[in-house]
Amino acid sequence: MPNRELLLIPGPTPVHDDIYKALAGETMAHTDARFVKIFKNSLEMTRQLFNNTDGEVFVVAGSGTLSMEIAIMNTVAPGEKLLVVSHGFFSDRFTTLAKAFGIQVDTIQAEWGQHVDAAEVERKCAEGHYKAVTVTHVDTSTGVVANLDELVPAVKKSGALFILDGVCASAAIEEDMQKEYGNAEYRLDVVLTGSQKAIGVPPGLAIVAFGPKALAAREARESVLGYYADIKNWIPIMQDPGKYYATPPVNMIYAFEKGLEMVINEGLDTRYRRHAALGKAVRAGLAVYGMKPLASEEVAAPTLSCILYPEGVNDAEFRSKLAAKGMIIAGSLASLAGKAFRIGHMGNVVEANFVKAIELVGETLHEMGKEADVQGAVNEFKRVYEGNL
Known part of the structure; x- marks a missing residue:
């Protein structure tokens, strides 16, 4: 089942034929020993993905939103305090979600396209007595990647749990739960994600990894405000x-098993380099057209970019013309609506996908009466991509 469109949105991402073939397999009984073996293998590879050797992973039917709920509901009790470190729209969803469970929420909000200052996070944590802090690894509204080297120590000095939203990052950016960020106690406690972005599988799975301290937080509670999302049941x-x-x-x-096999077989370090190179190259190629990313290169994500339009380009017309050519990108949110588009560069995509994408963008700009050096943009993309692998 070849992909008929070039789907370059924040997710879902294009699905490899081998994954489609696996998805189309004959449905077995969920207690069949053959299926149990497949599920066990998937769980083991999920542990490898996060290097979660002393905790537990959960893979259940649902979306990234369910993953967020599982992470928060099982670690922070009603009346306890949560700090949300926000780099954009999707970071802010933790606030609404947590309040639904009676959790007290404070937020540190970055200007869109910028980082939250780690020193401010450290000060807030020292003063606030927070049970946990949420950080979105890549916010898909802004294309900003969080700096874990700075943020993990800033949070963990206070003893709070560090909950990482990896929905737009997992399998493309390192999320190593055994990594020590300057201290043996400074580690990621929860990583949550979904199946449909950098992992490259269709939507439908909520994936969450709990470290020992997060598991202990659930164990210390008699009950939680949930049933399906209660990890003790899973x-x-x-x-x-x-x-x-x-x-x-x-x-x-x-x-999922086939998708993770592809991730592991590529090699995590190789996959991380490929994504970093793609992000830099896509932004460099589009810059030839006068299209600037919202986030500076220092804070820009390997998986997704939010790109500001040059003067005079109509958002709806531009994306509609691209869609007619078989290339799908996403509009932007909130105050950026109509002023920028979002392009994903993650999953099982390859260099040729983005050579084609940059060509189609240039052709579309020409159709809209704008100057566009298509060959120059393609050449710049290739130069940066090959130089960063």
Whole structure:
């Protein structure tokens, strides 16, 4: 089932034929020993993805939003305090979600396109007695990547749990739960994600990794305000997928196993370099057309870019013309709506996808009466990509 369109939005991302073939496999009973073996293998590779050797991983039917809920609901009790470190629209969703569970929420908000100052986070944590802090690794509204080297120590000095939203980052940027950020105690406590972005699998799976301190936070509570999202109900299943709690999405697990096999076989370090090179190269190529990223290169994400339009380019017309050519990109949100577009460069995409994308952008600008050096843009993309691999 070849992809008929060039789907370059913040997610879902293009799906490799081998993953489609796995998804289309004959549905087995969820207790079938053959399926149990597939599920176990998927869970083991999920642990490898996050280097989560002393915690637990959870893979359940749902979306990234469910992953957020699982992460917050199981670690922060009603009345306790959560700090949201926000680099954009999707970071802010933690605030609404947490308030639904009666959690007290404070927010540190960066200007869109900028980083939150780690020193401000450290000061806030020292004063606020927070149970946990959320950080969105890549905010898909702004294309800003969080600086974990600065933020993890800033949070962990206070003893708060560090909850990382990896929805637009996992399998493209390092999220190593054994990594020590300057101190043996300064590690990621929760990483949450979904299947449909850099992992390259269709939407449908909520994926969450809990470290020892996050598991202890749930164990210390008698109950939580949930049933399906309560990790205590899922731990026996994740340790033995032959047991039953709720019917797993059998075919999605087939696809997930194949997707993770592709990730692991490519090699995590190689995959991280490829994504970093693609991000830099896409932004460099589009810059030839006078299209500037919202985020400076120092804070720009490897997985997605928010690109400001040159003067006089109509957003709806531009994206509509590209869609007619088979290339799909996303509009921007909030105050950037109509002023910028968002382009994903993550998952199982390759160099040729973006050579074609940059050509189509140039052709579309020409059709709209704008000057565009298509060959120059393609050459710049190739130069930067090859120079950063």
